[in-house]
Amino acid sequence: MTSLPREAPAKRLGLVIDLDTCVGCHACAVSCKEWNTTGYHAPLPDSDPYGKDVDGVWLNRVHGYETSSAAGARTVYFPRSCLHCEEAPCVTVCPTGASYKRTEDGIVLVDEDICIGCKLCSWACPYGAREFDRDGGVMKKCTLCIDRIYNENLEEIDRQPACVNACPAKARHFGDFNDPDSIVSELTAARGGVELLPEMGLKPTNRYLPPRPRATMGDGASLKDAPAADGGFLGWIDRALSR
Amino acid sequence: MQPAYSVIFLTTATGAGYGLLALLGVLRAMDSLPDERAFGLLALGLAMALISAGLLASAAHLGRPERAWRAFSQWRSSWLSREGVLAVAGYGPAALFAFAWLILQRNDGLWPLAGLAAAVLSVATVYSTAMIYRSLAAIPRWHHPLVPWVYLILALATGALWLNAVLASLVGDHGGHALVRAICFAALAAAWLLKIAYWRAIDGATGESSTATAIGLGGLDGLGPVRPLDPPHVQDNYLLKEMGFAIARKHAAKLRRLTHLMAFLVPLVLVVVQSVASGPVSLLAAALAAVTVSFGVVVERWLFFAEAQHKVMLYYGTERI
Numbered sequence: 001m002t003s004l005p006r007e008a009p010a011k012r013l014g015l016v017i018d019l020d021t022c023v024g025c026h027a028c029a030v031s032c033k034e035w036n037t038t039g040y041h042a043p044l045p046d047s048d049p050y051g052k053d054v055d056g057v058w059l060n061r062v063h064g065y066e067t068s069s070a071a072g073a074r075t076v077y078f079p080r081s082c083l084h085c086e087e088a089p090c091v092t093v094c095p096t097g098a099s100y101k102r103t104e105d106g107i108v109l110v111d112e113d114i115c116i117g118c119k120l121c122s123w124a125c126p127y128g129a130r131e132f133d134r135d136g137g138v139m140k141k142c143t144l145c146i147d148r149i150y151n152e153n154l155e156e157i158d159r160q161p162a163c164v165n166a167c168p169a170k171a172r173h174f175g176d177f178n179d180p181d182s183i184v185s186e187l188t189a190a191r192g193g194v195e196l197l198p199e200m201g202l203k204p205t206n207r208y209l210p211p212r213p214r215a216t217m218g219d220g221a222s223l224k225d226a227p228a229a230d231g232g233f234l235g236w237i238d239r240a241l242s243r
Numbered sequence: 244m245q246p247a248y249s250v251i252f253l254t255t256a257t258g259a260g261y262g263l264l265a266l267l268g269v270l271r272a273m274d275s276l277p278d279e280r281a282f283g284l285l286a287l288g289l290a291m292a293l294i295s296a297g298l299l300a301s302a303a304h305l306g307r308p309e310r311a312w313r314a315f316s317q318w319r320s321s322w323l324s325r326e327g328v329l330a331v332a333g334y335g336p337a338a339l340f341a342f343a344w345l346i347l348q349r350n351d352g353l354w355p356l357a358g359l360a361a362a363v364l365s366v367a368t369v370y371s372t373a374m375i376y377r378s379l380a381a382i383p384r385w386h387h388p389l390v391p392w393v394y395l396i397l398a399l400a401t402g403a404l405w406l407n408a409v410l411a412s413l414v415g416d417h418g419g420h421a422l423v424r425a426i427c428f429a430a431l432a433a434a435w436l437l438k439i440a441y442w443r444a445i446d447g448a449t450g451e452s453s454t455a456t457a458i459g460l461g462g463l464d465g466l467g468p469v470r471p472l473d474p475p476h477v478q479d480n481y482l483l484k485e486m487g488f489a490i491a492r493k494h495a496a497k498l499r500r501l502t503h504l505m506a507f508l509v510p511l512v513l514v515v516v517q518s519v520a521s522g523p524v525s526l527l528a529a530a531l532a533a534v535t536v537s538f539g540v541v542v543e544r545w546l547f548f549a550e551a552q553h554k555v556m557l558y559y560g561t562e563r564i
Contacts, residue, residue, distance in 0.1 A: 003320045019459060024473060054478045061480075063558055064473030065458060069465045075472060078458045080558060089380065095314035095324035114313050117306015120323055122485065123244075126381035126452075128555035131481045137306025194459045197554065199451050200380060208459035
């Protein structure tokens with residue numbers, strides 16, 4: 001059913017992504033593609049993969065931005081994937097019930113077997129979390145690696161989303177936002193984790209940790225005003241070069 | 244948003260068809276339409292052909308059209324599902340209406356109720372179509388209170404102009420029907436005013452979202468503009484192909500002028516010409532008005548898509564939406 005669950009889900013599984021430490025290496029996006037092209041949403045097709053018009057379905061995309069402020073310029077890398085919103089508009093617009101939000105853990109999923117490929121869910125999502133599979137005629141999206149996090153064939157340490165496992169900078173964290181002692185709740189509280197597009201009121205589950213203020217490097221005055229040595233060997237060099 | 248031709252055809256064809264069907268239902272209940280079978284067959288046939296062709300075109304844009312029947316299940320939450328349910332439900336009263344008119348030739352007792360029910364369901368279906376767009380907060384230029392009104396009044400106007408053309412071809416000295424001409428004139432004028440108000444509103448709106456709020460930097464003080472540096476992919480992906488369509492401002496201005504002309508001004512003038520002239524000139528004016536408004540509304544609908552900005556473009560370089 002594409003009405004949202006009436007009661008709050010028992011768990012609210014989601015990600016915390018640290019924009020302070022993300023280095024923009026795309027490892028999360030690549031490992032997402034690798035796992036999911038053989039997982040729940042298999043396949044994630046590419047068209048013309050080695051040609052001029054490369055296109056393909058990816059469930060996670062890494063953007064790079066630059067900002068400048070009084071404190072100086074900086075680069076911010078920003079991985080973008082489904083935020084598993086509490087008020088998910090992609091769920092309520094679906095005419096078939098293919099797009100739904102799970103009551104047990106809040107994960108938003110697409111049931112490919114009943115999706116008619118009308119694309120309305122992708123129009124409804126302001127975050128661009130859904131990509132259409134032209135070959136299969138159905139919509140694809142992040143499953144929070146539902147086939148990893150509950151997979152008893154994997155070692156317990158591996159039962160987390162592929163993107164979290166892959167991140168070399170430890171910028172991605174997975175857990176239950178309903179549990180105040182989970183890593184995601186603790187990081188959100190400690191670092192002031194934020195929602196994306198909070199003005200839209202969609203109550204996304206995932207949180208992003210803003211970049212921390214950096215130590216300023218001073219104005220460089222100490223380099224410009226290096227005092228001249230007035231005697232000895234260095235004094236002689238100074239006089240020779242100043243001539 | 245990428246203008247999808249199947250959807251543009253769907254909304255313009257079903258709009259005209261439902262407008263025509265609703266007018267037939269109401270005006271026949273008021274007993275103010277000719278009773279002849281030939282007129283009924285032509286007018287009802289045109290309405291049902293427009294509606295059915297539009298609905299079939301809508302199935303063509305689906306990734307899995309063979310599963311289209313599943314879209315009738317989620318009417319509790321989805322306007323697209325409601326549109327489907329109402330469109331199919333509308334065929335019942337429309338068939339009864341046609342049976343009473345074309346076979347039984349009756350318009351007494353409870354029979355007018357069939358036409359009135361078809362009219363109510365027609366209005367509800369066009370409203371649902373418009374609400375599919377109106378409900379999408381991710382596309383602020385669609386998420387606007389005037390959108391359903393523009394859809395409804397334009398459906399009435401296009402339906403009225405086609406009814407006017409059919410009446411002019413069959414009735415008397417081709418001058419048609421005074422009440423229908425009045426409806427054409429009033430609906431065109433109202434739609435024009437609404438469309439002008441809508442364009443003013445969307446041109447004056449400054450978006451509430453920025454790239455900073457989209458990537459979680461909205462709360463940082465003293466932050467300058469956020470600019471894209473490294474794109475996530477080098478070729479256009481599904482998002483950019485579907486949501487990234489942008490129309491040059493000069494082209495939009497040209498097409499708006501074309502809409503003013505073809506959807507509103509020319510049909511209005513032609514309806515006036517039709518009422519003051521007589522004979523073949525009247526008939527020609529009525530027919531031209533119907534054809535012109537239909538092209539005009541196609542341009543209007545194309546612009547409705549082409550000018551709509553989707554918030555995902557905040558991630559791809561648009562600063563505010």
